[in-house]
Amino acid sequence: MYKVYHRIDQIAGNVITLNAPGVSYRELAEVTSPEGTSLAQVIRLEGRRVSLQVFAGSRGVSTDAKVRFLGHPMRTSFSEALLGRIFDGSGRPRDNGPTLEENMIDIGGPSVNPAKRIIPRNMIRTGIPMIDVFNTLVESQKIPVFSVAGEPYNQLLARIALQAEVDVIILGGMGLKYDDYLFFRDTLEEAGALSRTVMFIHTAADPTVECLLVPDVSLAVAEQFALNDKRVLVLLTDMTNFCDSLKEIEITMEQIPSNRGYPGDLYSQLAARYEKAVDFDTAGSITILSVTTMPGDDVTHPIPDNTGYITEGQFYLRNGRIEPFGSLSRLKQLVNKRTREDHRTIMNTMIQLYAGYRETLEKQAMGFRMGAWDRKLLKYGELFERELMDLSVNIPLEQALDTCWKILAECFEPPETGVPTALVEKFWPKTRIEESASGEADRPAGDAQSPAAEEKAEAGKAVAAEASDKETTTGREREAERSRAEDEAAQTGSESSQEKKDTPPESGGH
Amino acid sequence: MAENIGKIVGINGNLLTVEFELPVRQNEVAYAILDNLRLKSEVIRIRGRYAELQVFEDTTGLRVGDAVEFTGELLSVELGPGLLAQIYDGLQNPLPALAEECGFFLKRGTYVPALDRSRKWQFTPVVSRGDMVSAGHALGKVPEGIFEHLIMVPFAMAGRYRVAEIRPEGEYTIEEEIAVLEDEKGKRHPVSMVQRWPVKRPVRCYAERLRPTEPLVTKIRIIDTFFPVARGGTYCIPGPFGSGKTVLQHLTSRHADIDIVIVAACGERAGEVVELLREFPELTDPRTGKTLMDRTIIVCNTSSMPVAAREASVYTAVTVAEYYRQMGLDVLLLADSTSRWAQALREVSGRLEEIPGEEAFPAYLESVIAAFYERAGVVRLYDGRTGSVTIGGAVSPAGGNFDEPVTQSTLKVVGAFHGLSRERAEARRYPAIHPLESWSKYAGVADAEQVEYARRFLRRGNEIYQMMKVVGEEGTSVEDFVTYLKAEYLDAVYLQQDAYDEVDGATPAERQKYVFERMIRILKTPMSFKTRDEARRFFQDLVQLTRDWNRTPMDADEFKQIEEKIEKAVAGVTRYV
């Protein structure tokens, strides 16, 4: 009963307009021209005039192209048979498998009733300290990786996907480079994860607007798996391409852009997708990990900006590392109170001190003399970056927390860190002398002791070096030097540390 | 009543163009008919024979030629006992009831009455036959949780009435007649416990509006001491994403010293609402001993719910707030985020092809925002009591830049500005309210002169810090350095507050006064240190000690002990002249 139309009135951008009665809003049509057949969707109705967005683009579409309305909005097939398969943005097989047509489900369906959601409660372990310790990933979270082009964000996504304990992985690729597509496929295959993966891949070579369907198809399928009690992880890369396609359509439709050419409803459009992340009260869950490449490395650009307002935090990937600043997991507090009692304090303390380190770096760059405190921070920052930030570090959360304490103890005395006294008593590593005496048996394997020893030696050298150019310093500076030397000495033994702790009140009092 | 049916002639997103024949009203409610679904809509523009409607639902599947039913009624909410502890969507559908009916997902075209029709309420009349009454006058009362819920003459009933009949004490449902009122012409009007009120019109049944003067204690130190909010006042919290707007509002909804809290989650994350609706029934309100939910109403239209209903949600919330204000209660409305509501206006305005203003927001944005905040206030009711609505709105400026239309329009009308700073949030200095840029026109809990002193101190500390960035620490005198450290100390132990600590998370007014005075004393104490490092070290210890103090209940012995330690430490470095 589907009528076929042959007269297209207008072709502009990727939107074609024709006259057809009885068409419903968002209905799907097939547009066939010498270039091939593409899906198209109704985006505006004015009387008999119908505007269709053509997913494969309008290139080569002729005025007498065949337009066949399908009588329903966009759908996709859902069944277990999807697992292990690879499709394109419109749901056509990209592998050599059969086209799936059973159990068609609507995509872009209604949102979950907030009353049916539950508070997320499960941590997803990644083995990456910058995530596990500082910005814990939580089941049902929606969180993007903010990055500039060229960063290893797809590697990061793949690594998390493989490490995470989930039942189903869905990869939605938008404007994916072919190499990256192969990378994902091969990595998942090597890890034996392909059989629990479904891929919807739109590559950079495909028509741009076709990527618009990828998030909806991926999430509709994810939703079905989740309703069937599965824990699903959806990877969406790169959402910036999705937004740019929205912009393209908007411009074609002559809508008034709101911000740097992007549509005023960018927020709602993104939210409609990201809000599909959910933990159902009596079924499975959807976690969304996406990539947003920031044009010009500018976080205030409308795409990262709107994304940040929607997602539950973000991971900043810069120079191959997850940055502690700007990165944020907003759900972390839901899980990190139950991991280990020191988790929260460590998280805050380490970051505050790292902020101090960054400040000191600035001061150093400006050529200021580094005081004792500055040098402590410098040492701290270096250790922090090497033992925690480096993406090659792959250790469980508990071990990462131990490493944090070790770094703190190596660089500071308890009061300098602001850690509550009770936790200091329980977790602060006893002096290293004791430590080495009692052996390393009860410490987790891989806990680097030797670099620590090295650091100590270096610190000692520094003190010695300073002592030699004392002549040039003024009396007041000498005083500072003395206290700094004391500070440094304090790190090596518990007795002097004890002494030092008691000094401040009297040393200043007269 | 003749049915007024129109016909769809155009569809663009959630905007319908409808041809009509019988008269239609601006802002009246209409239903687009899609097979057996009725999709709620609102008339937002009329041109000639065509009305433009925003649909509060997804429009997928509608066709040109489909019927639209006009109702003649403006978009309204139901007011009556049973609103408290409810969770509504933007159109006042109770979400738990929808979940029972439709399961996991919201189903378009499904509407459930806001108030339970079968529940019985224990009614006690407070008027007698023959009494003269007018709109807003109490006719009786029913207990609703911890409050005495007044049953009032419907606000829409203009003029004076004589009570012709009033039901005796007893149990009634909200739809049963509880009184009959007779107007001056002798016409009889039956009245029940439920009334309807159009959301976009302020309720004005009061004797006069008063100036908001009394502080509303939020138990957040930087707010109550430095940038206070007044009962019946307005304030806004602009901030870039992730800077802590929602956390701040949640803390306020939990700890604020107020009768009723209405949370309007407008176009934000569903997960944040879930936190409230799962946690509040478990938390006790220290004021009443009942659960927090008993004093809370949640109106939520989260970001993936239909955009048009987002706009309605803030109005639904403020109307319910005004209703409880009419009972002499103090109500706090927290809206997160007003920017999403403004964006909803922008989306519609764009589809209407109106001439856009800055950043494509409609030109009338400013007046719409002003009118919304104007609905806050303290009022003296006809019976002499006062009630208030306080409005706090989060603002989400694009790019975190306050120089944008929504923030600017809001700043023009509110009484306090709590600007959140990305730098402070990233340095985990929570709450990230900027201590130098924020302001308030209201009086707070602490002594105004001391607050001014502290503020000057913070400013001076910041100047020194800025200077230090240029000249380095060694170019800064020890004296200046100590001033800087003192300012940092005040920031660390007073402005910053650990939201997740039971004690530190909520500081009552009394404690704030007490602690703030000690802080001022420390700031004023001249101190001498030989070196900057020595000074830094001293303050590191002092911060540690004071933070421990902040985490200790005021009535614990330890509180005094730590206080003595702090005093001793300070005495140890005091320069006596």
Ligand SMILES: Nc1ncnc2c1ncn2[C@@H]1O[C@H](COP(=O)(O)OP(=O)(O)OP(=O)(O)O)[C@@H](O)[C@H]1O
């Ligand atoms: N007072 C606080 N104490 C501790 N952590 C906080 C505080 N305020 C904010 N945070 C941290 O910052 C995160 C983001 O805060 P929040 O969700 O309130 O930001 P927001 O300003 O509402 O952002 P958006 O505009 O995107 O909604 C929180 O999840 C929490 O981790």
Ligand SMILES: [Mg+2]
């Ligand atoms: Mg928020």
